[in-house]
Amino acid sequence: MMTGEQHPSPPPRDPAARAWPLEQHFDAGSLYALRASAAAHAAAAGLSRQRVYDVTAVVHELAAKAVLHGAGHGRLRMWTQDGYLHCQVSDPGPASRNGTGTPPRTVPWPAEHDHGLWIVAQVTDKSSIDHGPAGTTVTARFALPAAGA
Amino acid sequence: MAADAGAQVTELTDEDHACLTFGEPEELADLTAAFIRDGLAGGLKVMWLSDTSAAGAVAELARRGIDPGPALERGQMTAAACDGRLLSGQAFRARDAAGWLAGQLEASRREGFPGLRVAVDMSWALRPVTGVEELPAFEEGIAAVLAGSTAAVLCQYDREKFDPVTLASVAGFHTRSVAAATYYADPLLRICRQYAPPGIRIAGELDYQAEQPLALAETVRLGGDITVNMTALAFIDARCSLMVADAARTIAAASRRVRLRCPSEVAAAFARLGLAGVPGITVVTDDDR
Incomplete structure (x- = not known):
């Protein structure tokens, strides 16, 4: 289950890690390619088949939200840091609400509005949302398997 | 001829x-x-x-x-x-x-x-x-x-x-x-009728952009018990998961049985939606067969 945080994850401090392992732009026509990239990077990070699917689903939901309710396009960044796989989706569109916050954690059935964010909250280990004049950035984090596990 | x-x-x-x-x-x-x-x-x-x-x-x-x-x-x-x-x-x-x-x-x-x-x-x-x-x-x-x-x-x-x-x-x-009656087909998604057992088969990747072709109304119209065969479904997003779950609940509410066959990853998504315990709805993974 996720733990909400008030601010998005900072970029990696290690200068060698400044080159994002994955940085990919997307729009409505490239969500399939985005999912494929996310799945490949999650698998390369050592996540299980189920968690690879979860990462793919989260990246899709965040990107779809940017397409449907944000600018219509956006950018995915993925990297590993401090034992987590970070998936950061940002778009320069208008925020749906002001301020910072976390994805909704309890959405009863039937769930329609913001169901994608509810999924994000359900399957990520940590996540955060930052809304501002420059757009919206959501960072979802998935714990990496312990070394040797 | x-x-x-x-x-x-x-x-x-x-x-x-x-x-x-x-x-x-x-x-x-x-x-x-x-x-x-x-x-x-x-x-x-x-x-x-x-x-x-x-x-x-x-x-x-x-x-x-x-x-x-x-x-x-x-x-x-x-x-x-x-x-x-x-x-x-x-x-x-x-x-x-x-x-x-x-x-x-x-x-x-x-x-x-x-x-x-x-x-x-x-x-x-x-x-x-x-x-x-x-x-x-x-x-x-x-x-x-x-x-x-x-x-x-x-x-x-x-x-x-x-x-x-x-x-x-x-x-x-x-x-x-x-040939199988095909409701929708493109390079990413194929939705066709399933004959044995009756229902529909969804293969490929299904997201909100394909919600119109999803043709879930067809499963309701078919009558009788229904199987939604998703064993070759590689991805389904939140909106379409909801649509499938909603259709399953509607059918089950009419005293018809619904069987959702899917990969375990997709089954987990349906479990999150609370389908596991709904009378008349069975979620089956390949591991259960």
Whole structure:
């Protein structure tokens, strides 16, 4: 289950890690390619088949939200840091609400509005949302398997 | 007689010489199972010739809710290889193969069956078999045997493996063209009707951009118990998961049973939506089969 945080994850401090392992732009026509990239990077990070699917689903939901309710396009960044796989989706569109916050954690059935964010909250280990004049950035984090596990 | 524009496998009847072109094994197994199921239900003798072992054929039918055991025991059904029937070893002769079929038709009459159904996987013709150039003559011979009979033959061709020239050369000898009713198909997604057990099959990747083609209304309209076969579904997003779950709940609320077959990752998504404990709804993964 996720733990909400008030601010998005900072970029990696290690200068060698400044080159994002994955940085990919997307729009409505490239969500399939985005999912494929996310799945490949999650698998390369050592996540299980189920968690690879979860990462793919989260990246899709965040990107779809940017397409449907944000600018219509956006950018995915993925990297590993401090034992987590970070998936950061940002778009320069208008925020749906002001301020910072976390994805909704309890959405009863039937769930329609913001169901994608509810999924994000359900399957990520940590996540955060930052809304501002420059757009919206959501960072979802998935714990990496312990070394040797 | 040239094949008509297309028929449902459930519409086949006496004298039909049907050409089934399939694109994937699941489609072949589904349509074959429906052909066999309806034949057995009608009291006909049924023969399934393929590369599948008899045990494999039984397992495939059982996976689709059809128990062929009693029919096998009483001789109403046969599941066997093409070798030794339509061809001998690596040799094929159209006249001999058509003669074999005529013999089976006559035998079924003597055994008291009101008719005969034969499903033939034509994949043997892709192997190095002498006489395979007689394939069109064989199809013509089948048409002659079936004329005025109470038999139906379903010839099954893999449209990805048979070249278009071969398919065109045999098509004209069939009276019917059969394929799964396809509601939607593009490079990422295919949604078609499933015949055995009844329902729909969704393969590929399904996201909100395909919610219109999802055609879930079709599952409601079909009536009876429904299977949504998603075993080849690689991805489904939140919105479409909700649509499937909502349709399942609607059907179950009408005292119909809904079976969702899917990969374990997709099953987890349905579990999050609370479907696991809903009366009338069963979520089945490949691991559960």
